[in-house]
Amino acid sequence: MxxxxxxxxxxxxxxxxxxxxxxxxxxxxxxxxxxxxxxxxxxxxxxxxxxxxxxxxxxxxxxxxxxAAGAHHVSFAADDDLRQQAVDQRTFEVMWKEEHTEGEASALMKLRQVEYYGLEGQKHIKFFEGMPDFHVHSQEELKPYAKHAVSFTTLTMDTxxxxxxxxxxxxxxxxxxxxxxxxxxxxxxxxxxxxxxxxxxxxxxxxxxxxxxxxxxxxYPIRGQVVVLNAPWVKEGCTNQVGDGGKRTYIIPRSSGEVIIGGTRDVDDWNPDPIPETSLDIKRRALEIFPELVPPHIRMESQKPSPEDLSSIVVREVVGFRPARKxxxxxxxxxxxxxxxxxxxxxxxxxxxxxxxxxxxxxxxxxxxxxxxxx
Ligand SMILES: Cc1cc2nc3c(=O)[nH]c(=O)nc-3n(C[C@H](O)[C@H](O)[C@H](O)COP(=O)(O)OP(=O)(O)OC[C@H]3O[C@@H](n4cnc5c(N)ncnc54)[C@H](O)[C@@H]3O)c2cc1C
Incomplete structure (x- = not known):
């Protein structure tokens, strides 16, 4: 709309x-x-x-x-940041009610979200423990690239x-x-x-x-680049925190059927244009954690998916500057x-x-x- x-x-x-x-x-x-x-x-x-x-x-x-944002409700509030926890929590309550009462017209989508942590000792924030359907993944459930993982139900926004x-x-x-x-x-x-x-x-x-x-x-700006796909078959969101240098890989499906894959966090970078190599890297990282992005009719279980498999469903590449503040x-x-x-x-x-x-x-x-x- x-x-x-x-x-x-x-x-x-x-x-x-x-x-x-x-x-x-x-x-x-x-x-x-x-x-x-x-x-x-x-x-x-x-x-x-x-x-x-x-x-x-x-x-x-x-x-x-x-x-330009993704966007999903996946809090970053540190365990000792009560102010951030309170505003994030209240926003979740308001949007949850909107989704419940307005359905699709809310421009929100309720979905299962998985947070993967790839580095030894990495842990989830306490905020997630209050989210609906919170679950800590057992050793058997863990993907090969994750040392720890949690899942819960959250919302994404069709911005x-x-x-x-x-x-x-x-x-x-x-x-x-x-x-x-x-x-x-x-x-x-x-x-x-x-x-x-x-x-x-x-x-x-x-x-x-x-x-x-x-x-x-x-x-100061934190530049973020994302790729928008048309992939209405994707109904689950996830984040992989394995990358270093602030690189988090995420998959954000929207109610419209678009899926945002990202991303980057480039501090003090004012470049407003998408960089093709960055988009390629985002696609590669996204496919590593979520091969189901590939359209079902060209998916081959026996073969590792490649960024070219996404070519027909790329809608646009987007850059946004997060308004960060020391x-x-x-x-x-x-x-x-x-x-x-x-x-x-x-x-x-x-x-x-x-x-x-x-x-x-x-x-x-x-x-x-x-x-x-x-x-
Ligand atoms: C790639 C990316 C992914 C993101 N993902 C998420 C996410 O998943 N979840 C989440 O919560 N957030 C996410 N964010 C962050 C989120 O987008 C921002 O925190 C949020 O949009 C900030 O909103 P704002 O209204 O403060 O700023 P803006 O949306 O930048 O709006 C600023 C407003 O001020 C106006 N303005 C500024 N200067 C002037 C002036 N001199 N004269 C007149 N008007 C002026 C602008 O025109 C505009 O209307 C993401 C951001 C990016 C870039």
């Missing part, structure tokens, strides 16, 4: 409407983080105006991480369909969207003139490196900014690295709590 925002909103660049008498919340950035945050705010009866350069439905571009669904919800609740590149959070306030915003929520991901009143030098995500009140001699509260919600999808609703609800503290 591709979403074309401009055609949804007609000739003007303003979509929806705002409530002129309310002092609006101004949300900067409209990836999965800005969208879920905007929805939770508007659901609380607030007037919300969102401003972003990239919007759901745009052609894929590496800088707009939300549309463009899910983002389109969120836009619909936001607009139906009366939210307003402007497409614009801003130079600072203060600059964004021109979209609510003559009002001053009640608060500004910053969800600009890597954009916060350059916004003049944020300039967060802890932010010290972890920034989810907190920031310094107020002055607009029209008024001091405007600022709340930050950015820097989610490779976990923005699986933590989105939990982070959005944390913003609502932080905003509640302003009332």
């Amino acid at each position: 591709a979403m074309d925002i401009e055609s949804a909103m007609g000739p003007s660049i303003v979509i929806g409407y705002s409530h002129p008498k309310d002092q609006p919340f101004l949300v900067c950035g409209f990836g999965v983080i800005g969208l879920t945050t905007s929805i939770r705010l508007v659901q609380r009866g607030h007037s919300v105006v969102a401003v972003a350069e990239h919007l759901p439905g745009d052609p894929l571009t590496a800088i707009y991480a939300s549309s 463009s369909a899910y983002l389109a669904k969120l836009v619909k919800i936001f607009l139906s609740l009366g939210g307003t969207i402007h497409r614009a590149r801003i130079t600072s959070l203060q600059d964004a306030t021109r979209f609510v003139l003559p009002q001053t915003p009640r608060a500004i929520v910053n969800c600009t991901g890597l954009g916060s490196r350059e916004l003049l009143d944020v300039m967060d030098d802890k932010l 010290g972890g995500m920034r989810l907190e009140r920031g310094k107020n900014i002055e607009v029209n001699q008024t001091s405007i509260p600022v709340v930050h919600n950015y820097g989610h690295s490779g976990a923005g999808w699986q933590s989105s609703w939990g982070c959005a609800e944390t913003v609502v709590k932080l905003v509640g503290d302003l009332e």
Whole structure:
């Protein structure tokens, strides 16, 4: 379900409407983080105006991480990182309910996920033990390349369909969207003139490196390249953590029948274009752990599958920049900014690295709590 925002909103660049008498919340950035945050705010009866350069439905571009992502809910939360565990857990609960009530229309897919660990001493994170159907694989169940493995039931997201669904919800609740590149959070306030915003929520991901009143030098990109296949017969996800240098191999089937295979984690790499040798390496690694990617009609049990076996089902290659941040995500009140001699509260919600999808609703609800503290 591709979403074309401009055609949804007609000739003007303003979509929806705002409530002129309310002092609006101004949300900067409209990836999965800005969208879920905007929805939770508007659901609380607030007037919300969102401003972003990239919007759901745009052609894929590496800088707009939300549309380039896999994406699945497989937490990275360390055993001592209670904040990350809480937002990941809450997001899982919200999405689980969505999948249960909306079925296919949820743009989510429930599936069995296997996590393989190839290095001696590697162990799963505690978070997985709370997932439905959690199971530690016995020695007999282990694949030859794994020293340890666990499985559980989780969800994958059909990213463009899910983002389109969120836009619909936001607009139906009366939210307003402007497409614009801003130079600072203060600059964004021109979209609510003559009002001053009640608060500004910053969800600009890597954009916060350059916004003049944020300039967060802890932010950096982690480049990820994936290959998208059309393989509707694949109904199970898995990750292999054997690779060194941050290389994890993963298989992420989506409800649409597409399967994302990846990936790479290249720190501080701004190359926005897919590298053919990298795609070849991804296909090789993916086939090693999941030979069932090969279309059933050309699969030969006696022969080792090769990347060429996938040629007919490659849909596209995608690059995205994970908005990583030294010290972890920034989810907190920031310094107020002055607009029209008024001091405007600022709340930050950015820097989610490779976990923005699986933590989105939990982070959005944390913003609502932080905003509640302003009332
Ligand atoms: C290959 C890959 C696989 C991934 N897999 C997963 C996964 O399986 N699970 C998971 O949870 N996460 C995954 N992620 C990470 C996830 O995609 C990100 O954490 C998430 O998308 C971040 O969302 P965001 O809304 O903060 O940023 P973005 O989606 O990058 O959105 C930023 C928004 O801010 C706007 N903006 C920025 N600067 C400005 C400006 N100056 N003016 C106006 N607007 C501006 C942009 O236009 C955009 O609307 C993956 C990422 C990649 C690249």
